[in-house]
Amino acid sequence: MLEFPRWKVWLVSLVVVAGIFFSIPSLLAGTPYADRWPAWMPHDKINLGLDLAGGSHLLLEADARDAMKQRISGMEDAVQTELRRDPRIDVGDISTADGRVSFMVRDPTKVDAAVERLRTLTQPLGLTGNRDWDVQVIDSTRVVLIPTNSGSLRAMKDAMNVARDVVRRRIDPSGTREITVVTEGSNRILVEVPGVDNPDQLKRLIGQTARLEFKLVDLDANVADVGQGRAPPGSEVLDYPDATPGLPFVAYPTAAGQLPKIAVKRRVMVSGDQITRAKQGFDQQSNAPIVQITFDNNGAHRFGRVTQDNVNKPFAIILDNHVLSAPNINEPILGGQAQITGNFTVQSANDLAVSLASGKLPVKLIPIEERSIGPDLGKDSIHKGAIASVIGTLGVILFMLITYGRFGVYATIALIVNAFLILACLALFGSALTLPGIAGFVLTIGAAVDANVLINERIREEIRRGRRLLDAVETGYREAFRAIFDANVTHVISAAIMAFFGSGPVRGFAVVLLIGVITSVFTAVYFTRMLVALWLRKARPRELHI
Amino acid sequence: MKLLKLVPDHTNIDFMRWRNLAVILSTLLTVASLAFTAYRGLNLGVDFVGGQLIRVTFVQPVDVEQLRGRVLGLHLGEASISEFGGPKSYQIRLPKPEGGDAAANIAADRVKQLVTTNYPGARVDAVETVSGKVSEELASDGLKAIIFAMVGIAIYIWLRFEWQFGVGALLTLAHDVAMTLGFFAFTRLQVDLNVVAALLTIVGYSLNDTVVIYDRIREDLRKYRKMPILQLLNLSLNETLARTVVTSLTVLIALAVLMWIGPEVIFGLAIAIFLGVLIGTYSSIYISAPVLVWLKVTSDSFVKVDDKEQTGPQPA
Numbered sequence: 001m002l003e004f005p006r007w008k009v010w011l012v013s014l015v016v017v018a019g020i021f022f023s024i025p026s027l028l029a030g031t032p033y034a035d036r037w038p039a040w041m042p043h044d045k046i047n048l049g050l051d052l053a054g055g056s057h058l059l060l061e062a063d064a065r066d067a068m069k070q071r072i073s074g075m076e077d078a079v080q081t082e083l084r085r086d087p088r089i090d091v092g093d094i095s096t097a098d099g100r101v102s103f104m105v106r107d108p109t110k111v112d113a114a115v116e117r118l119r120t121l122t123q124p125l126g127l128t129g130n131r132d133w134d135v136q137v138i139d140s141t142r143v144v145l146i147p148t149n150s151g152s153l154r155a156m157k158d159a160m161n162v163a164r165d166v167v168r169r170r171i172d173p174s175g176t177r178e179i180t181v182v183t184e185g186s187n188r189i190l191v192e193v194p195g196v197d198n199p200d201q202l203k204r205l206i207g208q209t210a211r212l213e214f215k216l217v218d219l220d221a222n223v224a225d226v227g228q229g230r231a232p233p234g235s236e237v238l239d240y241p242d243a244t245p246g247l248p249f250v251a252y253p254t255a256a257g258q259l260p261k262i263a264v265k266r267r268v269m270v271s272g273d274q275i276t277r278a279k280q281g282f283d284q285q286s287n288a289p290i291v292q293i294t295f296d297n298n299g300a301h302r303f304g305r306v307t308q309d310n311v312n313k314p315f316a317i318i319l320d321n322h323v324l325s326a327p328n329i330n331e332p333i334l335g336g337q338a339q340i341t342g343n344f345t346v347q348s349a350n351d352l353a354v355s356l357a358s359g360k361l362p363v364k365l366i367p368i369e370e371r372s373i374g375p376d377l378g379k380d381s382i383h384k385g386a387i388a389s390v391i392g393t394l395g396v397i398l399f400m401l402i403t404y405g406r407f408g409v410y411a412t413i414a415l416i417v418n419a420f421l422i423l424a425c426l427a428l429f430g431s432a433l434t435l436p437g438i439a440g441f442v443l444t445i446g447a448a449v450d451a452n453v454l455i456n457e458r459i460r461e462e463i464r465r466g467r468r469l470l471d472a473v474e475t476g477y478r479e480a481f482r483a484i485f486d487a488n489v490t491h492v493i494s495a496a497i498m499a500f501f502g503s504g505p506v507r508g509f510a511v512v513l514l515i516g517v518i519t520s521v522f523t524a525v526y527f528t529r530m531l532v533a534l535w536l537r538k539a540r541p542r543e544l545h546i
Numbered sequence: 547m548k549l550l551k552l553v554p555d556h557t558n559i560d561f562m563r564w565r566n567l568a569v570i571l572s573t574l575l576t577v578a579s580l581a582f583t584a585y586r587g588l589n590l591g592v593d594f595v596g597g598q599l600i601r602v603t604f605v606q607p608v609d610v611e612q613l614r615g616r617v618l619g620l621h622l623g624e625a626s627i628s629e630f631g632g633p634k635s636y637q638i639r640l641p642k643p644e645g646g647d648a649a650a651n652i653a654a655d656r657v658k659q660l661v662t663t664n665y666p667g668a669r670v671d672a673v674e675t676v677s678g679k680v681s682e683e684l685a686s687d688g689l690k691a692i693i694f695a696m697v698g699i700a701i702y703i704w705l706r707f708e709w710q711f712g713v714g715a716l717l718t719l720a721h722d723v724a725m726t727l728g729f730f731a732f733t734r735l736q737v738d739l740n741v742v743a744a745l746l747t748i749v750g751y752s753l754n755d756t757v758v759i760y761d762r763i764r765e766d767l768r769k770y771r772k773m774p775i776l777q778l779l780n781l782s783l784n785e786t787l788a789r790t791v792v793t794s795l796t797v798l799i800a801l802a803v804l805m806w807i808g809p810e811v812i813f814g815l816a817i818a819i820f821l822g823v824l825i826g827t828y829s830s831i832y833i834s835a836p837v838l839v840w841l842k843v844t845s846d847s848f849v850k851v852d853d854k855e856q857t858g859p860q861p862a
Contacts, residue, residue, distance in 0.1 A: 443800060497698065498691065505740070
């Protein structure tokens with residue numbers, strides 16, 4: 001028992017001292033003394049979970065049917081583009097029903113050539129030999145592309161990764177905020193934003209599909225027909241809520257509750273996908289908020305060509321099927337830059353700029369769980385939690401002191417060191433402290449001394465049995481350790497399962513329990529053993545008061 | 547200084563004398579508790595049934611009936627209002643709105659608006675909206691986690707001791723969890739995710755005393771090979787009685803403080819663990835030990851593992 005080598009003393013002391021130093025920044029946080037902490041000392045602080053810091057938690061689920069639909073219509077586009085290329089293969093009766101792309105090849109001799117060329121559109125999946133689409137021929141002239149299961153899974157996974165990045169860019173365009181955006185499972189995205197206690201704002205940012213299109217106004221359409229919702233072939237009728245009065249090509253409402261309507265050509269001049277940059281600005285003349293956009297090369301080229309061919313004609317800027325404005329093309333716009341005017345506020349112009357710049361969501365996301373916590377509740381909770389932790393600890397300490405005397409003092413020192421170590425680990429691992437985590441802390445304090453109780457009771461028992469003092473202490477530590485070990489394994493099992501199944505606050509609780517199990521075995525067993533050994537060696541007591 | 551001894555040095559309580567009575571009573575209580583839970587149902591929070599929860603703190607105590615009337619006046623369905631932590635804090639629960647997410651936003655906004663216009667200075671502390679899909683998953687995940695934890699721990703005890711001890715641990719855990727559930731069904735305290743975390747914690751911590759007692763039973767079985775099992779169990783229970791009482795007490799002290807002055811949001815969690823530890827102390831004596839009698843544990847149960855045990859974990 002007396003043997004406690006010097007290197008072990010140093011090692012244990014080192015851990016203890018490190019624990020204290022690493023926990024100090026978290027304890028100083030928010031007090032005036034925080035500034036006096038030297039810069040070369042550790043600075044990791046405990047992150048507060050959303051329930052303590054205040055903020056929003058949003059769980060989004062991808063609409064799998066929408067993702068599938070987008071994938072199939074993407075394939076339809078690709079098929080048409082591919083077969084239109086030289087040597088052209090004429091097809092007809094294209095359908096995307098039943099989750100597959102199918103079409104007739106007009107010239108039966110070209111079916112094989114069509115299949116051959118469509119195969120190049122499909123991707124191999126790993127080394128399995130499977131591809132993401134099956135190309136089949138039925139009834140000798142009909143070609144069918146069927147998405148394979150593994151192909152769909154891969155596409156979903158890719159779409160989720162893109163969606164995650166888009167969501168992140170939309171919430172945090174500058175990339176500087178401490179937000180969490182992660183995919184969960186196969187079709188979910190978890191968003192956690194501290195400080196924002198109104199998830200509506202987040203959902204607005206995320207949910208904006210912002211499909212921006214530029215289309216020419218159909219000047220040949222009969223305005224009366226447009227008012228009835230009818231457009232000539234190749235054109236469509238759209239709402240134009242903010243139409244300025246007196247435009248000849250706008251069908252103004254004749255009854256209350258209607259919106260002005262406008263006919264535009266179906267063909268898209270340029271779309272939002274071809275935008276590389278977008279930012280909010282102000283119109284030089286009217287000083288109204290606008291969105292300034294920059295096209296990519298391809299987009300700039302097309303925009304330049306179309307505006308060149310249509311000088312003095314109006315075109316429509318369309319956002320999600322609503323016409324924002326229909327300015328006149330005064331001169332060809334060749335530089336690849338344009339500005340969108342509309343009835344914007346600074347905020348709405350900014351939101352639009354963000355959603356244009358962040359790209360398109362590859363899949364529709366539906367919020368399925370939302371939680372928001374105001375910052376004041378969190379502050380209350382921290383305050384009450386801290387008081388409860390301190391009083392709880394004092395209660396346990398008092399009990400240990402009156403029950404075990406000197407050995408209670410050792411248990412107390414161990415308990416305090418344990419508290420520091422838990423805080424230090426939380427700060428070092430960067431795992432968030434949640435409200436249930438505070439409960440985990442208090443529980444760990446109560447349970448940590450269990451090991452000391454087991455050891456001390458065993459020592460008492462061995463002394464009663466007439467063992468010599470040193471022998472009793474030695475046996476006490478050795479025999480008690482088995483039960484301490486087994487009990488802690490049961491704690492680890494339940495806490496690990498909790499960490500695996502739980503989310504957010506509950507996981508924070510499990511993490512504190514897990515850390516607490518490890519630190520408490522260290523402090524309550526090894527650390528007190530060292531203290532006891534050092535005392536026994538120095539004092540050489542004849543009898544033990546325990 | 548005279549040190550406190552809650553349990554005298556040499557107790558000789560004949561625990562096993564009442565074992566049949568205790569087991570019958572415990573079994574009846576467990577069954578009654580489960581039946582009551584099934585019959586009356588738990589007061590499940592939005593985490594498990596979906597819907598919306600809005601927590602509000604007012605500047606002064608408010609007239610609940612008036613608040614209830616105002617919220618019901620919004621026609622958002624069966625709204626329930628309950629005090630939460632103090633006379634100034636309330637939680638308003640709304641059922642799952644029909645019409646998906648948009649409807650849920652509107653409902654929450656209308657309640658927020660009602661609160662801020664009618665009660666100046668009131669603070670909306672939290673808004674939670676959980677869809678039916680998520681709540682079903684949370685409920686089934688919670689249930690799975692509790693079952694996995696119980697079985698996992700029972701298997702560990704089986705590996706470390708003998709199969710009889712594993713069965714004893716499983717029955718003890720089932721008893722503790724069932725009784726805690728019964729308490730929640732009886733008191734109508736809200737069961738949220740934190741309470742499931744508490745049940746999992748109980749699974750881990752209520753077995754503390756059982757582990758200590760089993761460890762001693764194993765030790766005594768090896769030491770006193772000829773002693774009749776009932777006498778041996780009594781001896782082990784008496785030898786570890788001080789430990790059983792004191793270890794539970796330290797945890798209970800800490801949890802009592804947390805229940806008394808800790809944050810309201812985790813009251814359910816704190817009281818569940820408190821209760822679980824209390825029940826666990828009882829069941830470690832009257833469930834864990836008697837099970838070993840029926841399953842006919844004897845000294846011979848350990849003969850073959852004697853060698854293995856020597857290599858068990860030892861302090862450094």
